[in-house]
Amino acid sequence: MAKEPAQREIKQERAARTRVEILEAAINLFSRRGFLATTMADLSRAIRMTPGALYWHFPTKEDLLLAAIEELHQRCLREFSGHLQEARQRSAREQLLAFTERTQEFLRGHRQYGIFFAMLAAEAAESNDRVADAIREKLALYAQVLEGIIRHGQRTGEFRQDVDALHAAHGLFGGYMGVLVHQNLFRATLGYDPLVAALHSLVTAGTQAK
Secondary structure, three states: OOHHHHHHHHHHHHHHHHHHHHHHHHHHHHHHHOOOOOOHHHHHHHOOOOHHHHHHHOOOHHHHHHHHHHHHHHHHHHHHHHHHHHHOOOOHHHHHHHHHHHHHHHHHHOHHHHHHHHHHHHHHHHHOHHHHHHHHHHHHHHHHHHHHHHHHHHHHOOEOOOOOHHHHHHHHHHHHHHHHHHHHHOOOOOOHHHHHHHHHHHHHHHHEOO
16 A cells, blocks of 8 residues: 555656656747747657647646746746845845846846747737736736835935836846847847846946936
8 A cells, every 4th residue: 555655656756857847848949939839749849748748737838838937937036036135135236236147147047038038928918818917927026126126226315216117127127038039149249248238237327326
């Protein structure tokens, strides 16, 4: 009898690993080809799994995409949650610099994450309300962090009062995603770090109180 729970646990662990492998492949494939052009057959080939087995884990492509969005969101939370807690003791300017530098480093190592959100945001806005809502929810949370930093700086007098914190935060995140897509297109002549450094300079200069 003791073997049955152990076997169930092994199967559950194997299924969990398989799910992570599927989501990783989906994130990479969707970031390269987009949502509309990627089929479940493409995904099953990418992970060397039969279509039937893939459909067992995710009944539809939309289900898979929504799970991939949530998986990527959880990875971002794990990456930034501790960092944000530590940064709260600093000045608003230091928080903004630390956040932008950490974001630059994170996206440098995981370019496909930013491109994934950019590609899907562009496609889903006009084609799939559920996917658009899911992406909108996650990006709004990230922008909310930046908005809070900017508002804090306005209260302390570090940042300009005439800067709209909400639009500035969303503009910066849109800039990050745009830089990744743009640099991918011009990768033979443009580097990621110089482009992001230019973006950071504009944000720092544009928000700082005179």
